[in-house]
Amino acid sequence: MAPKSDSTDAIVLRYLNEGNKQKTLGTVCALPNAHVNLSLFIQQNRPLNSQNVADALQKYNLKKAAIQKALDTLADNAKISFKEYGKQKVYLARQDQFDIPNSEELSRMKQENEKLQEQLGEQKRSISEVEGEIKALQSNLTLEQIREKEAKLTNEVNEMEDRLEKLRGGVTLVKPEDRKAVEQIVYEKISQWRKRKRMFKDLWDSITENSPKDVKEFKEEIGLEYDEDVGVSLQSYSDLLQRGKKRSSGDLQQQCAKRPPLQ
Incomplete structure (x- = not known):
């Protein structure tokens, strides 16, 4: 039943x-x-x-x-x-x-399977190509994004041109009092740097004067680095400060020269 x-x-x-x-x-x-x-x-x-x-x-x-x-x-x-x-x-x-396939049917099924595998491989390659194209298109900017970027770059160029025009015309972009305040800070820092450098040299000379070790090896052993070892020069900063002062003085003289004479 x-x-x-x-x-x-x-x-x-x-x-x-x-x-x-x-x-x-x-x-x-x-x-x-x-x-x-x-x-x-x-x-x-x-x-x-x-x-x-x-x-x-x-x-x-x-x-x-x-x-x-x-x-x-x-x-x-x-x-x-x-x-x-x-x-x-x-x-x-x-x-x-179930019907058991004979050798001919098995051979035919095998051939069909191989053909389907080839078709599957072609489909996968096609899909991969399409995905690559989609990815490339997605990485490109849209027309709206291009216009926004163009507008932003145009504004930046205009701002730079305005600034360049001021520089060419001799307009002072930094107020004299602001420049003087910055120069004073730099001067104080350089003075402290020079003072500490001198203190270190005196102390280091006292330590290494009677030391049996080679000074260079001893310095490397304790992990000590000079300014020169890290590409820093106190003198270069001092020269930079002096050039800034000379330029400030020159600018002041030019401004005075442009003033009309007193009657």
């Missing part, structure tokens, strides 16, 4: 068999208040235990105990095959219901 189409036995049997036969998508098994698409179980021709079946058919709201009972019933009625491994049973659709 065949199981009813809406019984647990029928569901389990059709899950094991219909997928193996690779039937057309859309096979439906009617249950009370539900329609379940069995196309999800295509190509299930493999050993399964009751837990595998329960997981695959969980949308049917079937309990594992009912599935186990259905599997045992189907096995007892020779609807499916099974094998025991200790306390566990493994079930499989009966293989005698």
Whole structure:
């Protein structure tokens, strides 16, 4: 007696068999208040235990105990095959219901598979090329972004040209009092630098005067670095300050020369 189409036995049997036969998508098994698409179980021709079946058919709201009972019933009625491994049973659709391909069919299937693999490779290459083009296009600026960037660069150029025009016209961009304040700060820092450099030299000479070690090796041993070792020169900063003072003095003389004589 065949199981009813809406019984647990029928569901389990059709899950094991219909997928193996690779039937057309859309096979439906009617249950009370539900329609379940069995196309999800295509190509299930493999050993399964009751837990595998329960997981695959969980949308049917079937309990594992009912599935186990259905599997045992189907096995007892020779609807499916099974094998025991200790306390566990493994079930499989009966293989005698499937058409076994002969050597010619296997060869044809192999050729079809190779052809499909080639087509798949071509499709993947095409997809890769399209993705590359999309990525390249996404990295380009849109017309709106180009216009915004152009406007920004135009403003920057105009600002630089205005500043350059002021410099060419001899306009002082820094107030004399601001320049004097900065020069005073620099002068104080250079004075402190010179003072500390002199203090260090006196102390270092006292330490190394009677030391048996080579001065250069001793300096490297304790990780000491001179200004020159790090590319810094006190004299260059002093010269820079002097040039700034001379330029300030020259600018002042030029401004005085431009003033009209007193009447």
